[in-house]
Structure formats: structure tokens, C-alpha cells
Amino acid sequence: MAKDQSIDVTDIDDGSSEASLTKRRKIEHIEICLDEDVQCRRSTMFEDIELLHNALPEINKDDIDLTTNFLGLRANYPLVIAAMTGGHPETYEINRRLAEAAEELKIPIGVGSQRSGLENPELADTFKIVRECAPTVPVIANIGATHVNLAADAVSMIEADILAIHLNPLQEAIQPEGDCNSIGVIDNIAQIVESVDVPVICKETGAGISGEVAKALESVGVDGIDVGGVGGTSWAAVEYYRALREDDAVKAQMGLEFWDFGIPTALSVIMVSTHTDLEIIATGGIRTGLDIAKSLSLGAIAAGVAHPFLYPATRGTTEDVIDEITKFIEGLRTAMYLTGCDSTEKLQIRPLIIRGDLLESLKSLGIDYENLVSGNQMDFEIN
Numbered sequence: 001m002a003k004d005q006s007i008d009v010t011d012i013d014d015g016s017s018e019a020s021l022t023k024r025r026k027i028e029h030i031e032i033c034l035d036e037d038v039q040c041r042r043s044t045m046f047e048d049i050e051l052l053h054n055a056l057p058e059i060n061k062d063d064i065d066l067t068t069n070f071l072g073l074r075a076n077y078p079l080v081i082a083a084m085t086g087g088h089p090e091t092y093e094i095n096r097r098l099a100e101a102a103e104e105l106k107i108p109i110g111v112g113s114q115r116s117g118l119e120n121p122e123l124a125d126t127f128k129i130v131r132e133c134a135p136t137v138p139v140i141a142n143i144g145a146t147h148v149n150l151a152a153d154a155v156s157m158i159e160a161d162i163l164a165i166h167l168n169p170l171q172e173a174i175q176p177e178g179d180c181n182s183i184g185v186i187d188n189i190a191q192i193v194e195s196v197d198v199p200v201i202c203k204e205t206g207a208g209i210s211g212e213v214a215k216a217l218e219s220v221g222v223d224g225i226d227v228g229g230v231g232g233t234s235w236a237a238v239e240y241y242r243a244l245r246e247d248d249a250v251k252a253q254m255g256l257e258f259w260d261f262g263i264p265t266a267l268s269v270i271m272v273s274t275h276t277d278l279e280i281i282a283t284g285g286i287r288t289g290l291d292i293a294k295s296l297s298l299g300a301i302a303a304g305v306a307h308p309f310l311y312p313a314t315r316g317t318t319e320d321v322i323d324e325i326t327k328f329i330e331g332l333r334t335a336m337y338l339t340g341c342d343s344t345e346k347l348q349i350r351p352l353i354i355r356g357d358l359l360e361s362l363k364s365l366g367i368d369y370e371n372l373v374s375g376n377q378m379d380f381e382i383n
Contacts, residue, residue, distance in 0.1 A: 025177075025242075026088040026116060032241045033233060033310055040206070041259065044231030044285035045266035048358035049294045052351050054340035061337040066329070068344055070302055071162055071199045071224055071279055073138040076106035077329050078296060078344055082226075082283050082304035083142050083164065083203070084313075086127040087116030095126060097313045099133035101321040105329075108302070110140035110164060114154045115147055124157060131158045140164050140201075143192070145185045151192040163196050164226065165189055168205040170262065174239035174255045176246045190220035204228030206235045206284060208263025211275030224279035225272050226304060229265030231285025233307050236261065266298065267361050273299040274367055289331020293339075296347045 032038060068078040081098050085091040095111065102109035109130060117124040131139055141160035143151050145167065155163050167185075172178035193200050202209070202217050203226035209217075214225050240255025263271065265284035272280050282295035283304030292303040305328060312320035341347040354362070354369060362369040 024088075026085065026112070027090055028242055028245070029238060030085060030088075030091070030094070030310070030314065032238050033307065034314060036237075036241050038233055038235075038237040038241070039307075040230050040232060040234045040237075040285065042230050042264060043357075044229065044291070045264040045356075045358040045361070046231075046285075046291050046294045048354060048356035049266060049297070050353040050355070051290075051293060051297060051335060051339050052353065053338055057337055057340035059337065059340060059342040061333065063342060064333050064336050065343045066333065066336075068302060070108055070138055071201070073108070073161055075108050075138060075302070077332070078300075078302040079107050079292060079325065079328055079332075080140075080281060080283070080302050080304040081107065081109040081309060081325075082306035083110035083112050083140065083166070084306050084310060086112040086114065086130075087120075087123050088126065089123070092126045092129055094310075094313045096129045096133055097316075097318045097321050098309065099130040100318040101309075101313075101325060102137050103134040104318075104322055105325055106137055107325070108138035108140060108162075109134055110304070111142050111158060113142050113144060113166060114157060115144060115150060117157065118150050118153050127158050131160075138162060141198075142166060142203075144168075145188045145192070145202075146179070148188050148191045148195065151195050155196050155198055161198060163192070163198055163200050164203045165192060165200065165222075166203050166205055167209070167228075168207075168235065170207045170258060171205055171235040171239060174236045174243070174251055174258060176239070176243055176248045176251050178239075186216055186220060189217065189222065193221040199223040201226055201279070201281070203281075203283070204262075204268075206230065206233060207261060208265065208268035208284065209272060210263060210268070211271035214272040214278060215275045218276045218278050222278065224281065224301075225276070226281040226283050227263075227265060227268035227272060228304075229268040229282075229284035230260060230262040231265045232283075232287075234259050264358075264361075266294070266358055269295060269298045269300055270362065270367065271365070286328075289328045289333070290335050292328060292332045293335035293347060296344055297350060297352055299348060 141154040143154040201224035208229035243251035282300040295303040
């Protein structure tokens with residue numbers, strides 16, 4: 001493998017067409033995420049969950065099985081490289097490095113919204129590179145709910161195993177050029193589900209998904225939910241910085257006001273799991289392997305991570321990305337060892353302690369926190 005070179009994420013296209021604006025927005029998002037503090041100031045609420053330590057684990061840490069059934073597909077670890085980018089020439093190398101890491105470790109990988117690549121064929125390779133470099137792992141296509149006619153092409157473009165429909169009303173509300181007409185979205189999603197022959201998930205982009213929304217999505221045939229909760233990258237914050245660049249004082253103010261708006265990731269996972277039987281991916285502020293373990297203990301099938309992998313994928317090498325992912329895997333393995341779980345399934349039936357803001361939120365919402373995941377026969381200790 002040739003030595004990787006750092007990517008200069010400088011946009012040189014100053015065109016004013018819609019296609020040019022979309023392409024420019026893609027690279028601006030990368031620049032801002034790398035160079036500005038765009039993290040939520042609220043937490044994921046995972047700090048309010050404690051796994052019970054087992055001083056007699058009676059297992060061999062090296063024998064712990066981390067393989068998972070990911071929407072009917074096999075993955076070596078319950079970790080997803082969450083959707084990040086594509087659609088600008090500079091993103092080709094980013095997606096290449098991420099895909100090479102996914103293939104090496106045999107974990108699922110998603111791509112950013114594919115609209116730009118579908119409408120501009122010269123940008124398609126920035127998405128296709130993912131399947132080319134990750135031929136044997138689950139690849140997740142990505143399209144907006146308003147682009148029903150593009151869904152099947154999004155899947156075929158990257159030979160995807162799964163299609164994600166992204167939901168981002170908060171981002172659109174702050175974005176200087178955002179589209180805030182959400183009438184008919186659920187009908188669009190139903191049409192997309194019917195138009196493709198792969199599993200379909202719906203994913204939020206940082207504001208979380210409630211139980212009621214998840215139930216509505218389940219009713220139109222969606223197979224899974226990526227909660228994309230509060231606690232990680234704030235897309236209101238990203239659009240705040242873009243609004244400053246555009247000298248749009250109103251949108252910038254909205255970005256500040258709604259920086260932390262939404263449902264924290266841990267709470268969102270619980271809400272979805274108590275309202276539906278859908279497969280759940282816990283994304284949003286996952287920063288350690290212990291966070292992944294807590295996600296699985298709440299009933300998620302996997303956790304998605306994006307921001308921690310962006311820097312090495314942009315300014316490092318494939319090996320740097322692999323090293324960063326390996327830290328998460330080792331943290332998960334250690335958490336499982338310390339709870340006496342030699343498989344991810346066993347982690348889902350271990351008792352938890354729930355406290356603090358998460359417990360108060362569950363009480364406020366009337367969620368039966370003593371039987372949160374009754375299907376997993378989980379016992380909860382309340383502190």
C-alpha cells in the first residue's frame with residue numbers, strides 16, 4: 001500500500017450553481033468539524049449508566065466473541081463507521097481510508113448523503129471507492145427522505161447491503177440554504193422502503209429519535225433505527241459556523257440557541273427499544289468502548305462512531321484509522337471481561353444501575369424503567 005498523504009480540505013470551487021453549492025457544503029462540513037469545536041455541550045447520558053463489575057468473570061478475555069448479526073449480515077465487531085462524507089473530490093481519499101479500515105477489521109461502514117454523487121456523475125467515485133475498498137463488509141447507502149427517486153440508484157451506486165434514510169430537520173432549520181418543508185416525509189419513506197430490495201434504516205444526524213417517531217417508522221416497514229442522538233457532533237453548531245461565513249446573523253443565532261437541542265443518545269436508545277421491535281444502532285457521542293458496551297446493554301445491536309475517525313482519515317493514514325478503531329474494540333472487550341460476558345448477547349442480559357438525569361428523564365416520560373428491555377429479560381437496579 002502506498003504511503004498516505006494528508007488531505008488539504010480547501011475548496012477551490014466558488015461556483016454559484018446548486019451543484020457547486022452542494023459540493024462546497026460537503027467540504028465546508030469537513031473543514032468545520034476538523035477545525036472548530038462543534039461538540040454538544042450536553043452529554044449522551046451514558047455516564048448515568050453503570051455496568052455491574054464482576055470480580056469473578058470466569059472467562060478468558062482472549063476468547064470473548066465480539067461478532068454480531070448486523071441486520072442479517074455478519075460483522076466482526078458491533079461497531080459501525082458512521083456516515084461522514086463523499087460528494088467532493090477531496091473526500092475520495094477520506095472514504096478510501098475509512099473503507100480500507102472497515103475491510104481490515106470487518107466492520108460495517110456508511111457513506112455520507114449520496115445526492116451529490118447521483119446528480120453529478122463526476123463525484124460518484126467519492127462514494128464508489130467505499131465498496132471498491134471494502135468488498136466483503138456491510139456497506140450502508142445514504143439518501144434523504146425527500147429523494148424517493150434516487151433511493152434505488154443510491155443502493156446500486158455502491159452495491160450497498162443496507163440503505164439509510166437520513167432525518168435532519170434541526171440541521172435544515174439552521175442551515176442557511178435549508179429546506180424545512182417536512183410534509184409527506186413518512187409517505188416518502190414508505191415509498192423508499194418499497195422501492196429497494198435491501199434492509200432500510202432511518203438515521204438522525206445528532207438530535208435523536210423518540211419512541212413515537214420510531215413507532216411511526218416501524219409502521220411503514222423500516223427495519224432499523226440509528227438514533228443519532230445528542231452528545232456528539234452538533235450539526236446545529238456546524239451550521240452556526242457556516243452561517244457566520246455567510247454573514248447570516250439570524251441563522252447563526254439559531255445555531256447558538258439550538259446547539260444542544262434533541263434527545264441524548266442513551267435516552268433515545270431506550271425510547272426506541274421500549275416502543276418498537278426495530279434493530280437499533282446507537283450513534284451520537286460514542287467515544288469509548290465502554291460507551292459501546294453500555295449501548296449494547298440497552299439493546300442496541302451496534303454503535304456508530306464518526307468524529308473520532310475523521311481526523312486520522314483526513315490527516316493521517318489508513319493505519320491511523322485502524323489504530324483508533326482498535327482502541328474502541330479493546331475498550332469493549334475489556335468491559336465485557338469485567339462483566340463476565342463472553343458474547344455480546346450475554347451483555348444484553350446483565351443488570352445495570354441507572355441514575356441521575358437519565359433516571360429522572362425516564363420518570364418524567366413515564367417509561368417503565370424497571371422493565372426497560374423486557375424482551376432481553378434484563379434486570380435493572382435503580383439508584
